[in-house]
Amino acid sequence: MVTILSNTQLNDIIWQMDLEAPRIARKGLAGQFVIVMVDDYGERIPLTLADMDPVGERITLVYQVSGKTSLQLSQVEAGEQLSHVVGPLGHPAEVQEYGTVVLLGGGCGVAPVHAQAKAFKDGGNEVISILGFRSSDLVFWEDKMETVSDELIICTDDGSRGFHGFTTQALESQIEQGREIDRVISIGPLIMMANTVKVTRPHYIPTIVSLNAIMVDGTGMCGSCRVSTTDGTKFSCVDGPDMNGFQIDFDELLSRNSRFHEQEAISLEHFKKECKCKQAVQEVEKCK
Amino acid sequence: MPSKHPSRQEMPCQDPGERIGNFNEVALGFSENHARLEASRCLNCKNTPCIDGCPVGIDIRAFLTFVVEGEFKRALEIIKEKNTLPAITGRVCPQEMQCEAVCTLGKVKNGTPLAIGSVERFIADWNAMHDTGVVIETPPRTGIEIAVIGSGPAGLTAAGELARLGHEVTVFEAFHRAGGVLVYGIPEFRLPKDVLEREIEFLENLGVRIELDTVVGKTVEIQELLDDGFKAVFIGTGAGLPRFLGIPGEGLVGVYSANEFLTRTNLMKAYNFPEYDTPISVGRHVSVIGGGNVAMDSARTALRLGADTVTVFYRRTVKEMPARSAEIDHAIEEGIQFRFLRNPVALIGNEENRLVSMKLQEMTLGCLDASGRASCEPVEGKFEKVDTDMVIIAIGSDVNTICTSSTCNIETGRRGRIVAMDASQRTTMEGVFAAGDAVTGGATVISAMGDAKKAAKEIHEYITSGTSSNETSS
Ligand SMILES: Cc1cc2nc3c(=O)[nH]c(=O)nc-3n(C[C@H](O)[C@H](O)[C@H](O)COP(=O)(O)OP(=O)(O)OC[C@H]3O[C@@H](n4cnc5c(N)ncnc54)[C@H](O)[C@@H]3O)c2cc1C
Ligand SMILES: Cc1cc2nc3c(=O)[nH]c(=O)nc-3n(C[C@H](O)[C@H](O)[C@H](O)COP(=O)(O)OP(=O)(O)OC[C@H]3O[C@@H](n4cnc5c(N)ncnc54)[C@H](O)[C@@H]3O)c2cc1C
Ligand code: SF4
Numbered sequence: 001m002v003t004i005l006s007n008t009q010l011n012d013i014i015w016q017m018d019l020e021a022p023r024i025a026r027k028g029l030a031g032q033f034v035i036v037m038v039d040d041y042g043e044r045i046p047l048t049l050a051d052m053d054p055v056g057e058r059i060t061l062v063y064q065v066s067g068k069t070s071l072q073l074s075q076v077e078a079g080e081q082l083s084h085v086v087g088p089l090g091h092p093a094e095v096q097e098y099g100t101v102v103l104l105g106g107g108c109g110v111a112p113v114h115a116q117a118k119a120f121k122d123g124g125n126e127v128i129s130i131l132g133f134r135s136s137d138l139v140f141w142e143d144k145m146e147t148v149s150d151e152l153i154i155c156t157d158d159g160s161r162g163f164h165g166f167t168t169q170a171l172e173s174q175i176e177q178g179r180e181i182d183r184v185i186s187i188g189p190l191i192m193m194a195n196t197v198k199v200t201r202p203h204y205i206p207t208i209v210s211l212n213a214i215m216v217d218g219t220g221m222c223g224s225c226r227v228s229t230t231d232g233t234k235f236s237c238v239d240g241p242d243m244n245g246f247q248i249d250f251d252e253l254l255s256r257n258s259r260f261h262e263q264e265a266i267s268l269e270h271f272k273k274e275c276k277c278k279q280a281v282q283e284v285e286k287c288k
Numbered sequence: 289m290p291s292k293h294p295s296r297q298e299m300p301c302q303d304p305g306e307r308i309g310n311f312n313e314v315a316l317g318f319s320e321n322h323a324r325l326e327a328s329r330c331l332n333c334k335n336t337p338c339i340d341g342c343p344v345g346i347d348i349r350a351f352l353t354f355v356v357e358g359e360f361k362r363a364l365e366i367i368k369e370k371n372t373l374p375a376i377t378g379r380v381c382p383q384e385m386q387c388e389a390v391c392t393l394g395k396v397k398n399g400t401p402l403a404i405g406s407v408e409r410f411i412a413d414w415n416a417m418h419d420t421g422v423v424i425e426t427p428p429r430t431g432i433e434i435a436v437i438g439s440g441p442a443g444l445t446a447a448g449e450l451a452r453l454g455h456e457v458t459v460f461e462a463f464h465r466a467g468g469v470l471v472y473g474i475p476e477f478r479l480p481k482d483v484l485e486r487e488i489e490f491l492e493n494l495g496v497r498i499e500l501d502t503v504v505g506k507t508v509e510i511q512e513l514l515d516d517g518f519k520a521v522f523i524g525t526g527a528g529l530p531r532f533l534g535i536p537g538e539g540l541v542g543v544y545s546a547n548e549f550l551t552r553t554n555l556m557k558a559y560n561f562p563e564y565d566t567p568i569s570v571g572r573h574v575s576v577i578g579g580g581n582v583a584m585d586s587a588r589t590a591l592r593l594g595a596d597t598v599t600v601f602y603r604r605t606v607k608e609m610p611a612r613s614a615e616i617d618h619a620i621e622e623g624i625q626f627r628f629l630r631n632p633v634a635l636i637g638n639e640e641n642r643l644v645s646m647k648l649q650e651m652t653l654g655c656l657d658a659s660g661r662a663s664c665e666p667v668e669g670k671f672e673k674v675d676t677d678m679v680i681i682a683i684g685s686d687v688n689t690i691c692t693s694s695t696c697n698i699e700t701g702r703r704g705r706i707v708a709m710d711a712s713q714r715t716t717m718e719g720v721f722a723a724g725d726a727v728t729g730g731a732t733v734i735s736a737m738g739d740a741k742k743a744a745k746e747i748h749e750y751i752t753s754g755t756s757s758n759e760t761s762s
């Protein structure tokens with residue numbers, strides 16, 4: 001059992017949850033994740049460590065309400081407990097002194113980008129963060145990102161704030177402006193990560209993506225999270241989640257990640273029937 | 289002419305037509321009458337070959353005698369001297385290759401070996417049902433802390449043995465439930481989970497602490513455990529890394545490792561979806577690759593989840609199948625089909641990356657290999673294609689090195705197996721012992737238990753006498 005310290009809504013679909021998890025807080029590094037089970041009937045879902053406070057023994061997760069489990073997460077309150085949280089899992093992000101590092105964060109990918117930006121900045125890099133949101137009212141963690149970035153570019157799909165367009169387009173324009181970039185990290189929806197690679201490949205900029213393959217155990221024993229790479233089959237949970245973007249078969253991963261769509265819809269329906277909190281239901285409907 | 293020896297009692301089973309629609313236990317267990325009749329067939333052989341056939345050397349003849357007399361509690365005491373989990377081994381041991389393989393009754397003309405496993409299971413279940421609370425005497429607590437990593441049969445056995453010696457045992461388990469393969473792999477219809485829970489409760493009553501959600505090598509390191517005051521560490525992390533075929537198409541939607549398929553279904557209870565959240569989607573025409581227990585469990589699970597047809601493809605023949613014979617028989621009764629001498633060489637998908645068919649290579653048996661099993665070779669140029677929308681790969685597993693890879697002091701060998709000295713189960717790291725599948729690669733429940741017992745004995749010696757190659761005294 002793990003105690004919830006706070007559970008706050010950051011924008012219409014994204015929430016931040018702080019948990020009391022001393023062992024994970026002390027051990028966890030940027031790029032690693034935990035697996036959460038809300039209750040004993042629950043699914044095991046992976047969520048990236050967005051921040052760790054080893055002294056306060058607290059970890060921070062940021063999640064987007066996208067289906068049954070994340071909706072259920074959004075309904076538990078501070079003081080209540082989650083059945084199971086295990087971690088830190090996966091390899092930490094590889095942090096060296098590269099020079100200029102650009103981090104792309106899309107939607108709730110902003111949070112994991114935060115942990116990494118911090119690590120890269122502490123590692124002596126110039127950090128440029130490019131964060132993408134659908135519109136200005138969805139922007140979150142701007143202040144937190146500012147403190148860990150040398151430069152912060154906010155993008156909105158509708159142009160209501162900052163750069164009008166996707167993060168990948170902002171990256172492209174940086175490259176076109178002749179910016180020297182030594183490494184790119186891209187964390188967000190699969191499509192964004194696939195597009196990042198399309199942008200960076202012609203310029204030979206090493207590009208790391210954080211793979212969000214469907215997981216069960218998160219420790220390398222089921223193979224659910226396997227991805228095909230040019231270097232053979234890899235397990236995202238133990239070989240990743242950060243991987244060389246140039247090697248990934250994104251098409252395959254996209255279809256593998258949609259393999260339970262039918263069941264996910266049933267699960268959500270089933271939960272909504274039992275669910276007392278109407279407001280949260282409307283929220284998830286808005287985002288679907 | 290009727291045989292001198294009455295024939296073996298048949299195990300009552302759920303009707304095949306019915307059981308494929310549920311996950312309840314298939315083999316229903318002996319009644320008192322069955323058990324006593326069966327036990328009374330024992331010839332009381334002086335040389336007791338059966339005992340040699342049992343990897344942990346249970347005094348089978350003695351417990352059978354008590355069963356004949358109706359002294360079921362005494363019978364359990366005899367078993368528990370050697371085997372702490374009889375309700376489990378009675379159900380899952382490959383008896384036909386162990387205790388029953390050498391039973392004298394099976395050697396006589398038209399004879400059938402005594403159903404030792406079924407009687408063993410009866411004794412365990414009877415005592416649980418009658419709550420006889422077989423008392424295990426434990427010596428005074430020593431206060432010595434020992435860490436056990438993994439809660440499969442190996443870890444549970446080591447924990448039990450050490451707790452009985454009075455030590456303070458903490459089991460660290462990566463998953464949210466204890467039991468290892470017994471909980472994530474072997475299905476409910478073969479090993480009901482309440483049987484396992486009963487055994488775990490027994491250990492907890494002995495004072496064993498179980499810390500779930502702890503991945504050693506990630507959440508905590510072996511060295512940290514030693515630094516934190518654990519005097520010895522036992523590794524029983526199993527062989528949980530699924531092997532894939534290494535052929536084209538394994539990333540297609542519809543292709544599962546048996547581990548994923550069974551973990552979703554058993555541990556996460558996808559068979560009760562959507563009451564439980566974890567999904568599984570089963571194909572209409574399911575193909576299972578392999579011939580062991582894992583393949584049988586996968587095939588029979590797929591059938592219960594609603595597949596129209598389930599076919600097992602095995603590259604050798606029925607004779608070479610490593611699965612327990614009872615499971616093969618049950619699978620056949622349930623309508624699982626078998627195709628022998630076939631090995632997949634490619635999995636084929638449609639434009640949506642979904643599996644639609646599979647290309648098979650025809651195989652032929654060759655000479656016997658080192659293990660005495662016929663090797664198999666491809667028949668050149670002979671291929672066939674079968675339509676299938678789900679493939680479950682059950683061709684074995686390797687050792688997951690997540691626990692040891694961060695500690696360079698522990699030597700591992702082929703396929704990640706931990707190197708442990710045969711007699712002592714010691715690893716190359718001071719104070720660290722290992723047993724079970726993590727050392728042997730995928731084997732059996734009882735062999736994991738047997739080796740774990742040896743390790744526990746060594747650990748006890750190590751911490752009490754402080755003897756070790758490079759340490760003086762503790
Ligand atoms: C290493 C890793 C780190 C992640 N970090 C974050 C994070 O920090 N914040 C965040 O909001 N999301 C993160 N995700 C994605 C998150 O796990 C899914 O959004 C979540 O599982 C959705 O569950 P659901 O029941 O709410 O929705 P569902 O309706 O069940 O699923 C919605 C979609 O999420 C994906 N998904 C479903 N189940 C799983 C699963 N068991 N494992 C992985 N993906 C799944 C599928 O693509 C699915 O289509 C991460 C995923 C991975 C693999
Ligand atoms: C589907 C299936 C059916 C089988 N059927 C039979 C049968 O009928 N009869 C039979 O005799 N045998 C059978 N076997 C084999 C048998 O189950 C194994 O030989 C036995 O379970 C091995 O026991 P173990 O304790 O060594 O490992 P496991 O049972 O694998 O347990 C290892 C435990 O360690 C945990 N662990 C792993 N790494 C870590 C870590 N880093 N930190 C913390 N915990 C960790 C795992 O989560 C797991 O709980 C079957 C196996 C499978 C998969
Ligand atoms: S533990 Fe297994 S091998 Fe030994 S007597 Fe029991 S069933 Fe037979």
Ligand code: SF4
Binds near residue numbers: 333337402
């Ligand atoms: S070998 Fe068979 S008949 Fe002989 S003692 Fe053992 S169980 Fe009895």
Ligand code: FES
Binds near residue numbers: 217226
């Ligand atoms: S999630 Fe099971 S192997 Fe990665």
